[in-house]
Amino acid sequence: MTKNIFAREALAQIPKILTLLDRNPHSPTYGCFDRNFWQYKIIDFPSGMAQEFVLPLALVYNTPLPDNPFYQKPAIRDWVEAGILYAASSAHPDGSCDDYFPFERAGGAAAFSLLACIESYQELGLNNFTALKFFETRADWLAHHNESGRLTNHQALIVLCLELLTNLLQTNKWDKARVQRLERVLSWQNREGWFIEYEGCDPGYHTLTISCLARIYQLRPDPRLKEALIKAVQLAAEFVHPDGSYGGEYTSRNTYNFFPHGFELVGKWFPDALRINDRILVGLENGLGSCYADDHIIGHHTWNYLLTWRDFVENRPQITPRTQGRIWLKEAKILIERRQDTELYLSLNKGGVFKLFRGNNLIASDTQFSLQIKSGKKVQNAVGHLVDSYQVKVSEDDISIEGNLGWAKQKQMTTINLMILRVVMFTVGRFFPNLIRKLLQKVLITGKKKAPFHFSRRLEWHQGQWCVRDELKAKSWQGVVAVGIGGDQTSIYVVMSRTFQQGQLQPWLDLTDEVKKLNKDDTLKIDRNF
Structure with missing residues (x-):
């Protein structure tokens, strides 16, 4: 490669x-x-x-x-x-x-x-x-x-800026701030290896944090930073899919981000990091990178990518087969299961959103139930993929998740909303921008309002295949105008999410006709074998 x-x-x-x-x-x-x-x-x-x-x-x-x-x-x-x-x-x-x-x-x-x-x-x-x-x-x-908000990649970026300027301007004026920021970054690394991004683990932004920290380590070696980087790299290795793609809707911020530069820098002294980029190169060669070409x-x-090309390490270890078995990140609430020729990536804090691969091919990407409910002229969207504390049971061959759907965050800007925001920002908001940011984050990103629909999802390993049973209960099916399961739905505002990636070409599973057959107290049941 x-x-x-x-x-x-x-x-x-x-x-x-x-x-x-x-x-x-x-x-x-x-x-x-x-x-x-x-x-x-x-x-x-x-x-x-x-x-x-x-x-x-x-x-x-x-x-x-x-x-x-x-x-x-x-x-x-x-x-x-x-x-x-x-x-x-x-x-x-x-x-x-x-x-x-x-x-x-x-x-x-x-x-x-x-x-x-x-x-x-x-x-x-x-x-x-x-x-x-x-x-x-x-x-x-x-x-x-x-x-406002805990975004480790931003903190790492700031540390890197201060480190570079300290050297460029030959000053020590930011030494205290730089050390404090780095301490914050290290304290925000979970013991499982990931760095927090808003409500949890996002492997995509995780690679940006690695890029920044690897550059900082290059400028100012530190044993604690080296240890943090090794843990972070080892975790990132688990999220490279068998086809060479990375990330997706089962992560906290729904991104397909992958920033390769840090793995080349770390790979100079920890060669395992280079295998990660080699797997990603296979995906890029096959057109499986995500498209980020917007303004x-x-x-x-x-x-x-250009820095990666410049610092590419020529002597590289061979790519080795993945180890079979289960990786359960209990605090990230993500489960990775490798059995025979299948790999399952499952989010337990997002209602059981998953990606499933057989061999080197994506065979299913699932972002849970999505319902359109009409009340008068108003149409709302209830979804099963919002972050929440769901009831979860995990055994050797059986995984179950259940809880309530939530109302999708679909707030749009209107002329009136824009005018109000401008007036606020030109008056009191200019003095309290962080407060405005915090309020917008609550409206667009964090938190969940429960919808009156209860789901259960069960994934069972049986005779060499994954069997998925979904059930959905409603207080009333009246007003439900459409139901389906998509492969790439997200319902929070994240700048780097909702980009196109080839795996999103799978068809929408339309369940509307099935719901129309149900009586008031009936349960929607869907069985699929992969």
């Missing part, structure tokens, strides 16, 4: 990134990567996260591949510097930036874009006092900013 697959995937995104960029030196928004702002003029502020796109350009400038048309092109260098300076000029006076609404002061956007700007500055050997002053101001803000998230994987 060749490292050029990573470069190929990244290079394919560069023309779009350049399309997102205002490349006109005489434009007042020269260097802005938010096309919705500078070109379409359909929003009233630029997203600070978009300036992260300088890093893919800086890296592709220094990537000596025969089919790289951007290599050492002076225009690319100019546009990267313009992007850094636009990040500085569009930031708030305290160095923070906005992402989704004015005066948001988004910690993630500030950290991602600062990391990209610092790395780009050093990659191209720039010399610009304005940029350096901006780096320092933003780092000062990040060092003391505490966002907001295209940059993350592009720069990470």
Whole structure:
């Protein structure tokens, strides 16, 4: 397997990134990567996260591949510097930036874009006092900013930014903040190896945290950090599917994220990490990576893939067969079962959402019951895949989960809602952005409101196959207009989720006709054998 697959995937995104960029030196928004702002003029502020796109350009400038048309092109260098300076000029006076609404002061956007700007500055050997002053101001803000929610990848990003700037500016002003942040990251690592993301374990964001920590360890070796990385890498190895895909809806944040760079860095001293990337390369070669080529998230994987190509370790251990048996992450509430030629990935805190593979093929992706219920003119969606404490029983050949469906989070922005949000943010909200963020997280991401439908799911291993029995009880079937089971449904707002991946091509299982046959007290029963 060749490292050029990573470069190929990244290079394919560069023309779009350049399309997102205002490349006109005489434009007042020269260097802005938010096309919705500078070109379409359909929003009233630029997203600070978009300036992260300088890093893919800086890296592709220094990537000596025969089919790289951007290599050492002076225009690319100019546009990267313009992007850094636009990040500085569009930031708030305290160095923070906005992402989704004015005066948001988004910690993630500030950290991602600062990391990209610092790395780009050093990659191209720039010399610009304005940029350096901006780096320092933003780092000062990040060092003391505490966002709502527990997102370990953001904390690791901040530590990496402070570490890089400490070296670049030859200062120790952030030493205390850097140490405290790293302690927080380490304390947020579960003993099972995963780092918390909102309500649990997300293997996708887990790989981004590994990338950041591996880079930090490279800059400042630390035995505790090394131990944390080994545990994290060993856990990540279990989530690479047999076809080379990774992650999905059975994880806490529903992402297919995979950031490979950290595994190359760790692989220099812990070779097992390299096997993970080799398995992923098989999936990428077969088109099983997820598509992240939208205007907001295209940059993350592009720069990470280019760094992976650059730091690829040539001497690699052979890929070895997976060990048969069960891996039950009791605190993550994820169960992985490998029997004969099958692999089951099952979420016990999301109603039994699962992916099932036979050999190297995905044969089932299941995100539980989904119902549409009509009451008057209002249509609501009740789903079985929201995070909750379900009743779970696990034995050697039998796994059962039961509980209530929950109401899907389908809140949309309306003209009135946008106007209210703008008024709030331009008045009191600008002084309490973290409170607004916390309220939005509660509405869009965390928590569950129970719906009046009770489900039970049983997975039984019998004669070399998995037998799945689903039952659904209702106080009344009146008003239920549609019922089904899909392979990729999610119902919370996560930026990096709901991307397309080839495994999502499986058909929707429509159960509406079965429900129409039921009387008031009847139970919907579905049996499937895989």
